[in-house]
Amino acid sequence: METFNINRNIAHLAILQRIELASPKLKKIRKLFGRYLFTKFFSKYFINVSNISNKYYDLMYTEFSSIKSYLKDNQKILSIGSGIGGLELLIYNNFKNSEINFIEKNYISKKIKYGWDDKNIEAYNDIHLLEKFLILNGVQKDKFDIYDFDKSVLPQKKFDLILSLYSLDFHYNFKIYQRYLKEISHDNTFIIFDTIRYEHFKKIFKEVIIIKEDKFTVHKSKRILCKFMK
């Protein structure tokens, strides 16, 4: 069986970033004990690490399949809000010369609240654990750079592909990155992200294509590929 190499700390983050990995029992515990204890304790110690690893792998493989046709060798990729990086690891494994830059936040909110976050204060990652996950799974350190959204000067090169799954415009406003994304795009840059307001992006980009639809989830978002920012 294909899986990722992860430890408890990394599995903990995967659960927070992808709540669908939590078992029904763990979700019940969250309702019963509240968000603080769930975030701090239950989501870390009431899990089976290898089970989470298998489930996370399957989930990331499905995500990888949804974007695979837009990937090529030798691409410069920017990932915004990658989480622990399972999708990006699959990109490295399948497109060996990819160069990936990550922009993430480096803290876990005390009581994570999922949903729209206008102030963009919610975060659930640890940049050191993101780096650890990539290295534990065989990615060489010189193949990636990680930037802390709140502290670093963001990378200023041009990217071929910008990815943000269930992060940009799913949890916080696209506006936060809009000007920056224009600066780092060239004429053929693709930007892929999930949103519930697909129509809005027809005003911002000349081309917007729906590549996946989540019809049966609460949010009913669409994964869109955008080109040519106006």
Ligand SMILES: C[S@@+](CC[C@H](N)C(=O)[O-])C[C@H]1O[C@@H](n2cnc3c(N)ncnc32)[C@H](O)[C@@H]1O
């Ligand atoms: C729901 S998780 C999705 C993680 C991953 N993309 C996935 O599909 O599994 C959202 C991620 O966005 C990150 N995030 C929140 N605000 C951000 C920002 N301004 N820039 C980059 N990442 C951010 C969070 O820390 C979290 O890891």
